[in-house]
Amino acid sequence: MASNAMDVDDNSSTTTAAANGRQQGAIMNGNSALKDTHHEMSDDDDLPLSQTTRSDAASLPSRNLKRKKPVYAETSSDDDTPLASSPAKPRKSNGQTKVKQATSDTDNEYAPGDAPTKRRASNGRASKPPKKKVKEETDSGGDDKPTRATKRVPGRKGKLESDSAEEAPSLPPKKAASRKRVKEEEDSMEAPKPRKGRKTKKDESGSQSPTKAKGKKKDQKEEQQEDVFRWWENNPDPDGDGSIKWVTLEHNGVIFPPPYEPLPSGVKMKYNGSPVDLPPEAEEVAGFYAALLESDHAQDKTFNKNFFEDWKTVMKKHPPKDGTKITSFDLSEKAKKKAMTSEEKKAAKKAKDELEAKYTTCLLDGRKEKVGNFRAEPPGLFRGRGDHPKKGALKFRVRPEDITLNIGRDAPLPIPNMPGKWKAVTHDNTVTWLANWTENSNGNHKYVFLAAGSSLKGQSDMQKFEKARELKNHVDRIRQNYTADLRSKVMADRQRATAMYFIDKLALRAGNEKGEDEADTVGCCSLRCEHVTLESPDFIIFDFLGKDSIRYYNRVPVDAQVFKNIRIFKENKNDDDNLFDRVTTSSLNKHLTNEMKGLTAKVFRTFNASITFQSLLDQENLTNATLQEKLNAYNKANREVAILCNHQRSAPKTHDQSMEKMRYKHRSFKYERMKLRHALFKMDPKYKKNPKYKDDESDIDDDWVVEHEENMKAKEIEKAEKKFARENEKLEEDGGKPQKDSVLEGRISEIEEEFKRLAKERGTGKAVLKRERAEDKVVEAIDKLSDKIKAFKLQIVDRDAGKEVALGTSKINYLDPRITAAWCQIHDVPIEKIFSKTLVTKFPWAMEVEKDWKF
Structure with missing residues (x-):
């Protein structure tokens, strides 16, 4: 189902x-x-x-x-x-522990x-x-009283002198002027009128120069970048003492998943070989399990037991319409939905985006900020992690009556997109969650927060x-x-x-x-x-x-x-x-x-991860290193920290296949270089004595060359066939006559002749290029391929080394992003090579750090 x-x-x-x-x-x-x-x-x-x-x-x-x-x-x-x-x-207080x-x-x-x-x-x-911290009591219990005096290092008890303002953590240096103020100053300067029909852009000196009009998308992107709230320039409180987080807050709550749509009448679950007519309530729960039939969950005894117990409870209230009595559990078939066309998928996505648009942002102190997980979780089966005793239990549909909203006092109350009223509405401006509810299966509290790139998350x-x-x-x-x-x-x-x-x-x-x-x-x-x-x-x-x-x-x-x-x-x-x-x-x-x-203990974990990472990066000598060598050094340090923090994962199921594809691609590059070298030797045999162009394709044997050339020929023929089909479609759209099959046959014949020539060159040590090139151009192409092969080999090593280590967790939670930002500046590495777009958005305050910054 x-x-x-x-x-x-x-x-x-x-x-x-x-x-x-x-x-x-x-x-x-x-x-x-x-x-x-x-x-x-x-x-x-x-x-x-x-x-x-x-x-x-x-x-x-x-x-x-x-x-x-x-x-x-x-x-x-x-x-x-x-x-x-x-x-x-x-300790006891008023007789209670x-x-x-x-x-x-x-x-x-x-x-x-x-x-x-x-x-x-x-x-x-x-x-x-509690909203305020309670002053902690000093434990003077008798059982823990030392039996002898112990010498202490000064500064252990009471308020620490080192907690003074003089040793407060250093914040990123405040800019001399904000981007907005600089922009206002630039706008106030007189500038020559641009030529008609052209837009202007500011050069580094602040003057305007004519340039071609840019597309709307780029203008919108620049506008979005200018609208970023630069909160880190406003002296944020480094202690985060639980004070007021916002003054006004307006949002649209959460969006609930659509109601269940029953399956077509012809699609039924089979029990003991016979179809069962289930009511929608029981059918929906069975569908949750059907979606996991091909997963490891369906083979887990605890998962199956918990699911079947909850499903039987549902069927007591909503029994099969045909009177079938289900006493044991074994789903033998999985229903498949009719595949949607690409146009239908695009239309569905567009409709979904339009429906969710108003939930994606909120107004925080008058600023528009993105909301993180604004969707209420759909009903399903609790999967848990590891050997969780409640995996397989039914997660009920979340309704408005389950959700508490946190919103500004003067903000309009959002109307849920399904029938019902909110459980409660609060106006607590000392916290940053927008909504919360309790999951039935495990009793966990679920919260809706602002997105990772929001100002409140950034300050945190x-x-x-x-x-x-x-x-x-x-x-x-x-x-x-x-x-x-x-x-x-x-x-x-x-x-x-x-x-x-x-x-x-x-x-x-x-x-x-x-x-x-x-x-x-x-x-x-x-x-x-x-x-x-x-x-x-x-x-x-x-x-x-x-x-x-x-x-x-x-x-x-x-x-x-x-x-x-x-x-x-x-x-x-x-x-x-x-x-x-x-x-x-x-x-x-x-x-x-x-x-x-x-x-807290958590601070120790963050400290040790970040300072270890900084030390490992500083130990690497990357003078004259290539970009890939720098990336490998960075990932190596990241892996060491991930191992320290036990951020593990299982090797992806497709890892071996992916590695084999990468190794094949690596050999393909070597094949291309081999052909170029042989062509160079034919032009001038003296290059054979040059160590730079000596044979370096020892892992390419004759059998592999035959297989590779056959694969290349098949791809070339397939490419020619697709091109021929596209050309005929275009001709028909324009009202012309399609090309005859003989045109395609001629193209395929040329491809086969080309690969016959390659077959004759095997083992001769000489080659003729398909397109004639000058000697210096061939030498240049060989050098580029050599660099490409070296970099790709490093990628293979890096990919294989990280197959069982999760690098993302430490980047997101434990490694100070300023370490990465400063390192990228020092070694001239684009930050996009290391941080995803999401991380760049999450840590805007770290992107402008000075290159000599250290953790």
């Missing part, structure tokens, strides 16, 4: 654990350079999953096995003395006050986050990276403090210091507690004993499912004291017990805030 559902999250990305095995990612003692180490494993079971897909990784059996007692090197150090044994008790919400650790980051942080009250409902991004840059001024002191705490006599302090060590050195996410109805993914604070294995003398093996059920596997050497601590933390615990049972994400982030204002 045809599905009415849209594609949602792509579940194709999975793990490349081998990459984590190669990458240590440790930024030891302030050194931001990555260190690559390779370690051989003695047990096949401990090898990284180099080709594991996400679903494979997610389905790994739980390692609740009895561990053999490891053998450790004996030591006489006092650091192994027992620590405080009583568990840390939660005080719970602090953990900071969400997602890749998509929002400005302070924006984040859709899930706060569960006692009744299970989400409570509204800039604040995030400036906070990471500020950490440079504090990181040495913070590292000294947590290194001292690795030997603390208080268990909670020692565990917190060890967790900070991992977050700093390995860029691990902090991690949050998961409910029973969520995928079993963990971060640093939620690691269980089964996820960490000790290997003498000082190696730790991490093996767990991280965010999005991506497997994290890493064998890494650690500090001797960290090794001892992990051994102590695991004593007398089961595999499924928490490794850090005295540390939570909330307590860790509270401690980090005391170290530096606004510091």
Whole structure:
């Protein structure tokens, strides 16, 4: 059956654990350079999953096995003395346990006050986050009181002196004059009248010179560029303290998907070989599954079970019209919609664009800004990521009664494009979301925000990276403090210091507690004993499912004291017990805030990614390098950071085919150069002695040449046939007579004669060019082809190296875009070669950075 559902999250990305095995990612003692180490494993079971897909990784059996007692090197150090044994008790307020919400650790980051942080009250409902920050209390509980005085580095407690205005993060230099002001000054200057019939353009000196009239599209593009709100020149607040985000806000809400259209009467689902007459409500849900029949989801037991349970619930309310009783589940056929013509597709797209036009933008403080995800999600089946227990569950259709709007007080209330009234309307100008609702299948909160290139998103991004840059001024002191705490006599302090060590050195996410109805993914604070294995003398093996059920596997050497601590933390615990049972994400982030204002574990991750990336780029000597060599160096550094952050994906299913096509194209270039060389040798045999033109086509054998020339001949004949058909169509449109078939036959005959000549040249070392050229032109063509072949070879290497690494996530969320912008200026690389149009639009504030800027 045809599905009415849209594609949602792509579940194709999975793990490349081998990459984590190669990458240590440790930024030891302030050194931001990555260190690559390779370690051989003695047990096949401990090898990284180099080709594991996400679903494979997610389905790994739980390692609740009895561990053999490891053998450790004996030591006489006092650091192994027992620590405080009583568990840390939660603080109480008014007789109730005080719970602090953990900071969400997602890749998509929002400005302070924006984040859709899930706060569960006692009744299970989400409570509204506080608008103002509450002054944090100092914990003076008895259980965590040190048994002996510990020497501290000055500046640890209380307000830090280094948080003063003198050490505030540096913002991009403010321009002497804004583009708008410069334009006004230029317009006020007298200019000679342009000649009639011509438009004028301003040259670099500001004067006007005649030029040909440009098309409307280009004028519109220039106008759009001039309309960009240059918010970064208005001294944005780097702290993002949750203050007022807007004064006026007007938008049209969200657009709902169209109602379900029943399938034609002749299209039916078959059950036990017989067609079933389903009512539209049940038919729609069956269509959701039918759309996924050829995917991996249809082979998943949990997915099928959850779907069938929800579908039976729907069929109780809307049973088959013909009385068929469906007791088991097996869809044998997939309905196919009639293919649309290109004209119909264009017309449908045009109608859709016109319908959605008013939802794509909003008025923010009188400025038109683009809205991000303005569409309400269509109904469908929840796919989840990895081994999610609720995958396959039915996602209900979102209705106006489910949605809360956030809009200006004086703005007109939008009317939904389907019957119903909004659930609620609020006017909260301390947040930036425009609408939100709760998804039924998983209880997740969905938000509509402004587009990535909007001013509010840009300010949020800039604040995030400036906070990471500020950490440079504090990181040495913070590292000294947590290194001292690795030997603390208080268990909670020692565990917190060890967790900070991992977050700093390995860029691990902090991690949050998961409910029973969520995928079993963990971060640093939620690691269980089964996820960490000790290997003498000082190696730790991490093996767990991280965010999005991506497997994290890493064998890494650690500090001797960290090794001892992990051994102590695991004593007398089961595999499924928490490794850090005295540390939570909330307590860790509270401690980090005391170290530096606004510091969280996420800031560490952004800092380590960006400073490592800057260091790797600075290490490359790109003097006299070609453009492709520069791009390869950039991508190599990006890959190292992606491995550090565990941004993995499975190799695309078509990767091998794509690589084979690239290798074939590479050989084709070499074939062309071979023919040019042979033609040059025929012109002047002395070139044979020139090393520059020596044979460099060792991977082109006679069999491949025969195959290649046959392929070329087939393509030439096909091209001639298409050209002949187009010419006849044109003649008929003009009222003329079509050409005779003999014309086409003559052209094909010429092509065959040409390739017969090429066949005779095989093995002779001489060639005649189809079009006669001068000797110097042939030499020039050979040189160009040599450069092209070299660059294309680098592309092949780069493509293959990145097949299991996702480079986009770090570019979007973790790498300060100013690093890339400055690097491109230094090495004369067009920013478009690295950043997509979307990223250039997302980071306009970074594009004008000075070339000597450093993170």
